[in-house]
Amino acid sequence: MAHFMYIATVFLMVAGLYIVMARGNLIKKLIGLSILQTSVYLLYIAPGKLLGGTAPILAPQYTVYSNPLPHVLILTAIVVGVATLALGLAITVRIREAYGTIEEDEIIAIEIELLKKADKLS
Amino acid sequence: MSLSAHLPVLQVVLPLVSAPIAVLFRHGGFAAGIVTGGAWAAFATAIGLWLHVAEFGTISYHMGNWAPPWGIEYRVDRLTSFVLLLVSGTAAVVLPWSRASIDREIPEELHYLYYAMFGLCLAGLLGITVTGDAFNIFVFLEISSLATYVLIAMGRNRRALAAAYRYLIMGSIGATFIVIGIGFLYLMTGTLNLADMAVRLRAVENSRPVLVALAFLTVGISLKLALFPLHQWLPNAYTYAPSAVTAFLAATATKVSVYVLIRFYYSVFGESLVFEQLPLPQFMLALSLLAMFAASFIAIFQDNLKRLFAYSSVGQIGYITLGLSFGSLTGLTGSIVHLLNHGVAKAAIFLLIGGLVLGMTKPGTVTAEPSFDRLAGLSKRMPYTSFGIVIAGLSLIGVPGTAGFISKWHLILAALEQDQFWLVAAIVVSSLLAVAYVWRFVEVAYFTPPPEDSTSVQEAPLSLLVPAWLLVTATIWFGFDTTFSVGSASDAAQQLLKAAQ
Structure with a gap:
């Protein structure tokens, strides 16, 4: 069980990446991307925790401390993840307004249709 | 302080x-x-x-x-x-x-x-x-x-x-x-x-x-x-x-x-x-060659001028990573110089295309796409823009007297250092692909008669031409005076290699 955290991390990583690649729905792709990013949070934070360790405040009764730095780093990464997700969703809304759909294959079909029409005209 | x-x-x-x-x-x-x-x-x-x-x-x-x-x-x-x-x-x-x-x-x-x-x-x-x-x-x-x-x-x-x-x-x-x-x-x-x-x-x-x-x-x-x-x-x-x-x-x-x-x-x-x-250098070499040939080849068949030069960018990045794959001082210098030389030439081209798009667009309409069928006889209407694209295009090919030649020269030197003559041939042949896509522009802009309704197309205003031509001049400048470009790049490469040992 010592490697449980790593197995969970790798599972999330691969699952997220798979969803991004395999799904054509723009929202589902963003969900996959978020799962992928979440796996990174785990990758950083899990090794920073020591069993029985406390917050790194010097006190005579404690000798084992957890590393606080990964938490701070991941706080930044979470902000970045939220910003990416928000921007992705905003662009998805605009795509829905412009194309009337958020399915990748339907958008491609619309574009191909337009190209064919332009060919006929010229 | x-x-x-x-x-x-x-x-x-x-x-x-x-x-x-x-x-x-x-x-x-x-x-x-x-x-x-x-x-x-x-x-x-x-x-x-x-x-x-x-x-x-x-x-x-x-x-x-x-x-x-x-x-x-x-x-x-x-x-x-x-x-x-x-x-x-x-x-x-x-x-x-x-x-x-x-x-x-x-x-x-x-x-x-x-x-x-x-x-x-x-x-x-x-x-x-x-x-x-x-x-x-x-x-x-x-x-x-x-x-x-x-x-x-x-x-x-x-x-x-x-x-x-x-x-x-x-x-x-x-x-x-x-x-x-x-x-x-x-x-x-x-x-x-x-x-x-x-x-x-x-x-x-x-x-x-x-x-x-x-x-x-x-x-x-x-x-x-x-x-x-x-x-x-x-x-x-x-x-x-x-x-x-x-x-x-x-x-x-x-x-x-x-x-x-x-x-x-x-x-x-x-x-x-x-x-x-x-085996990372071998991998990188293979991918770089793929980029140089495949991307430049795809570029030749693009209908949209912006898209053509976008694919050309992918190909030119291949030259940069090619220099990295040598793992030698000359190769690294070539890569770093090409960062500058390609960056300046490509920025010049895209600025000029931007002016071209504006010149072709009638006020109040959606911006026109710079597709080849609309560029016919462009050199008559927009002489400075067309000529600038040609000069920067020559730099992408690597013609002597332009910045692109300097970086390709260093890449060839790096290949010769390691006795890989086939790589020299590859660099030269892939440059011919660049000749092909730049020539497509030259042919349409200079040797095709303009359509009759093209009187509305005007040369881009000075505020667009001056910055773009500044960069075009820079590509020629770096083709002759290499004290800044190659000098800094080789200093940088030496410093990196020294620290890496």
Whole structure:
């Protein structure tokens, strides 16, 4: 069980990446991307925790401390993840307004249709 | 402490501060002034840093006076100052140019946001370059990337939205891979400072997590720099983004990613791990050749001029990574010089195409696409624009007397050093593909009679021509006087190799 955290991390990583690649729905792709990013949070934070360790405040009764730095780093990464997700969703809304759909294959079909029409005209 | 001691941090802070100020005042003209001012200040700072580093050597700036490896360190060596000059210089030229261009391409009420995003993107790219802290690289990378996605989505065509979405997905995967790689390195060394990391890595060099970190970083950064099979986001993003954005990104975004790759290979992992123990150079050589041939070949058959030169960018990145794959001083010099030479030529081309699009568009209509059937006889209507594209195109081919020749010459020298004559042939033959796509433009613009209804097409205004021709002149200048370009590049390469041993 010592490697449980790593197995969970790798599972999330691969699952997220798979969803991004395999799904054509723009929202589902963003969900996959978020799962992928979440796996990174785990990758950083899990090794920073020591069993029985406390917050790194010097006190005579404690000798084992957890590393606080990964938490701070991941706080930044979470902000970045939220910003990416928000921007992705905003662009998805605009795509829905412009194309009337958020399915990748339907958008491609619309574009191909337009190209064919332009060919006929010229 | 005098002001000059704080140059490394001012380099990032000046453009970074200009962005929120531009948002606060919500006024297009004011935003243009403040962000352009920020970019010029950044360019002046970069010149100051370059002079300082050339004279006194590497600068190490301790953020908030916390000594590294505990605090964040900004580190400026020869390569850093060279890339800083390229990025801030391009911004300093493109921003004044974009004033007339975005009037047509972006709705008036969004102008201040365009400038704010431009400032953020510039600050991010400069930050990636100047920082000596691994996690800082990731944060700045995301600042510049998020701003880039917004800038691309501002394009008039709705395909710009799809292109921005695609870039967002692939760019975020790339950035996540980079942060995973940094995470593994942090696990193994307990430090985020690049210089400190390099020292501590020697003890654990061949352990599996370090190799995994190398793999993740290589793939993640390659996505960002559009190495051949990972370039899928690039052509649409460049084609449908506003002209000024395309010119700026083509000259800087991928180049800064190359810089990050060089930084990790030489300053963190060290030469022996990357180039001697793993088959990485062979891989990179194969992918570079693929890029040089396949991407240039695809470029020949494009109908849209912007798209053609976007594919050409993928091909030219192949030359840059080819120089890296040699693992030698000459090869590295060639790569670094090509960062500058290709960046300047490509920025010039995309600026001129931007002027061309404006000239072809009737006021009040949606911007026209620069497709070949509309370019017939262009040299009569827009002589300066057409001639500029041809000159910069010659630099892409690598004709003697242009900047492109200098970098290809160094790549050929590097191949000869290792007695790989077939590679020399490959470089020359792939340049012929560039001849083919540049010739397509020449043929249509100079040897096809203009259609009758083309009287409305006019030469681009001076405010667009002057910055573009500044860059065209630079490509010729760097083709003759190489003391700055090759001189700085070979100094940078020597410094990197010395540190890597």
